Amino acid sequence: MLTYFFDIVVGYAIVYEFSDDGSSPYNRTNKLMRFSDKKYYYLDSFNMFISENSYVYDVLNNISYNDKEKITDFINSSNTNRNSTAPSIPIIDPDDYEKGYSSLSTKSINGWDNYYMTTGDFSATGHCGATSAVNLLLYYYQSRSYYNLYDNNNWQTAFSTIYSYAGYNASIWDVSGAINRYFFSKNYNSISANATILSKDSTMMGKIDNNVPFILNVMGHNLYEEHFVLALGYRQYQFSNGTKRIYYKIADGWVSRALRYICPADASMQNAVYISE
Structure with missing residues (x-):
C-alpha cells in the first residue's frame, strides 16, 4: 500500500x-x-x-x-480496508488486500526468480499467449535443462515459431498446440502441453506444490482483461468462515521479473496450460 x-x-x-x-x-x-x-x-x-x-x-x-x-x-x-476486487494497478503484495485471515499458505516453485520475456521484447500484436509460451519454454530451459528449446541462442526465433503456430489472439488450445509442435520440432517427444478450462473455484495450487509452472489465461479481469501470464507460485489466505482467496505469483509479460500477483477470482473466466513430463 x-x-x-x-x-x-x-x-x-x-x-x-x-x-x-x-x-x-x-x-x-x-x-x-x-x-x-x-x-x-x-x-x-x-x-x-x-x-x-x-x-x-x-x-x-x-x-x-x-x-x-x-x-x-x-x-x-x-x-x-481494501479487497482484491478493487485494484486497477498490478498487485505487488497480496497482504495489502487481505486482512483478518486465520491462516496463510505460500509456495514458489524452484527457479521462479528467472528473468522472463515481455510482450515488448517481440514485434507482434495480440501475442501475450505466444509470449507466455516462450516464458514457459524459458523456464524449462533454465530450470529443467531442456537446452534444445533455446533455438539458435535466440528467444526471438522461438517466439516467431510459436507465434506462427498459435496465431493472433490465441486461445489456450492454440497455445498448447503451438508448444507441442515446438516440442516435437526439438525432438522432445516425452513431454506435452495440456490445456484445461478451470471453474471459478478451481485452483492450480497442486501444480505449484509439485514444482510445475503453468500458463494462466484470464478473461474479464479488472486489470489484465484478457491476458496470458506464467504462474510460478501462490499465496492462499483462509478465513475463519471457510472462505479462501488465492493469488498466483506471475511473470505477467509486462515486466521481466515474477514480482507481481494475480487473483483469479477477479476474472470472469480462467484457463490454464501446463506441461506433463
Whole structure:
C-alpha cells in the first residue's frame, strides 16, 4: 500500500505520481494550485486529501473532516480496508488486500526468480499467449535443462515459431498446440502441453506444490482483461468462515521479473496450460 505524505512549498502544490507502467494516473490541466501551509495525502486508488490545521478535505468525495481523531481513523482505514476486487494497478503484495485471515499458505516453485520475456521484447500484436509460451519454454530451459528449446541462442526465433503456430489472439488450445509442435520440432517427444478450462473455484495450487509452472489465461479481469501470464507460485489466505482467496505469483509479460500477483477470482473466466513430463 502506497501512501505519500508531503508538505507544500509555499505558493505551489507539488504532485507526486506513482505508476507501474510509466503512464500518468492524473488528468493534467494548465491550472496552478496555489495553497500554502497544506499537506497532501494520496491513498488507495490515487484519492487525494488536503489537510490544513484542524481539517482534512477529501477531494474525491468532496467531504471535510474536522475532528482529528476521525481524521486519523479515516486515513488509517483508507490504507487497510481494501479487497482484491478493487485494484486497477498490478498487485505487488497480496497482504495489502487481505486482512483478518486465520491462516496463510505460500509456495514458489524452484527457479521462479528467472528473468522472463515481455510482450515488448517481440514485434507482434495480440501475442501475450505466444509470449507466455516462450516464458514457459524459458523456464524449462533454465530450470529443467531442456537446452534444445533455446533455438539458435535466440528467444526471438522461438517466439516467431510459436507465434506462427498459435496465431493472433490465441486461445489456450492454440497455445498448447503451438508448444507441442515446438516440442516435437526439438525432438522432445516425452513431454506435452495440456490445456484445461478451470471453474471459478478451481485452483492450480497442486501444480505449484509439485514444482510445475503453468500458463494462466484470464478473461474479464479488472486489470489484465484478457491476458496470458506464467504462474510460478501462490499465496492462499483462509478465513475463519471457510472462505479462501488465492493469488498466483506471475511473470505477467509486462515486466521481466515474477514480482507481481494475480487473483483469479477477479476474472470472469480462467484457463490454464501446463506441461506433463
